[in-house]
Amino acid sequence: MRAVEPEVFLVARPELDYDELAAYLGEVGGESWLERLDRGDLDAQNLAEFAGRLCYRSFEPGLNPNVTRIREDQTDYLRNILSSAHGSVLEHLNFSFVLHNVSRVLTHELVRHRPGVAISQESLRFVRLAELPFWFPDWAQEDAELMKRATAVLTQLEEFQGWMAGHFGLDEDGVPFAEKKHRTSFMRRFAPEGVATGLVWTANVRTLRHTIEARTAVGAEEEIRMLFQRIGELMRAEAPALFGDYEVVDGAWVPGWRKV
Incomplete structure (x- = not known):
């Protein structure tokens, strides 16, 4: 892990x-x-x-x-x-972001924003997991017993990934890629939803304005909230005349004009 x-x-x-x-x-x-x-x-x-x-x-x-x-x-x-x-x-204004080391929890939330976006996500059908990268929020890291148990679970799942790769002989000479893909697709079922992955996410400014507001709201999921706070900061620096109307209140990006 x-x-x-x-x-x-x-x-x-x-x-x-x-x-x-x-x-x-x-x-x-x-x-x-x-x-x-x-x-x-x-x-x-x-x-x-x-x-x-x-x-x-x-x-x-x-x-x-x-x-x-x-x-x-x-x-x-x-x-x-x-x-x-x-x-x-x-x-007409499209921006492309690489979202790196984000969980599939986050990507499942993100796909709900469909209009005005394009998504290319790392495929765990093809990319075999040799390790399980994982993000822990600060409050979780401060809980020693939680971290001990969580790390143990992740270590066991990671070891199982390695065992399956050996059991299926995926690194042996001459294994067809189609066979590797077939086995890797099965192996990903034992990766937690919180495993870190990556994607390219492209959105136009109209969509960005809505998504920044929705995903930095106080009730939003904490990982996606943190990520879109950063995206809000990037966009305010990139296009201040288009994102300068936001007021940040307790981390929530509240636009001066909604439903643009």
């Missing part, structure tokens, strides 16, 4: 092709909007603003005869997007 800590790695974020944006804006007359745009690590916010302005052709006053004035400040513009619940433009 190996003690681990859940971790989050932000591995992909939106990237704009400003030359293509310029080509489009040249067609509709919005070049001046692009000229005043801050391109410094703000592609997510820039894409959200672009998508919103395209809907009303509001890059400049007069491009749409119905638009006589516009919000020029991006933060003000995106705040209006959030407050008016114009959340569809946020679906």
Whole structure:
């Protein structure tokens, strides 16, 4: 048994092709909007603003005869997007995270958030467990008798994994991969739900806003709550104009605007 800590790695974020944006804006007359745009690590916010302005052709006053004035400040513009619940433009902004050393308890909770996400999870049908990595919350680590018994259970399960691998001869020469897969699929049934695993989780900003709120709520499961508190911090640093409305209260991320 190996003690681990859940971790989050932000591995992909939106990237704009400003030359293509310029080509489009040249067609509709919005070049001046692009000229005043801050391109410094703000592609997510820039894409959200672009998508919103395209809907009303509001890059400049007069491009749409119905638009006589516009919000020029991006933060003000995106705040209006959030407050008016114009959340569809946020679906264009996808971020990908590696969730590392998270339990299958957490992944079973996470799959309930289906709209706007993509998931690729480590398959224990193919990945054989030579050890059982496991996370213990602080309160559990402080309980000596609990840790003694829990460690004993995990050690026994880990030893059984090793015994099965030897019993099935999985490391012998010439064992077909299909046979290894078949046996490994059976062996994973004896791994606890708390065994640490990993996945790539991609979500758009509309989904992220909802999931951060739901999974940091006081009543949320403690591991997923801790993880999405970290994701909230990452996203506030990545796109402050899109996540700066949250107030953190006892660890719960409460948005200024819901149902975006």
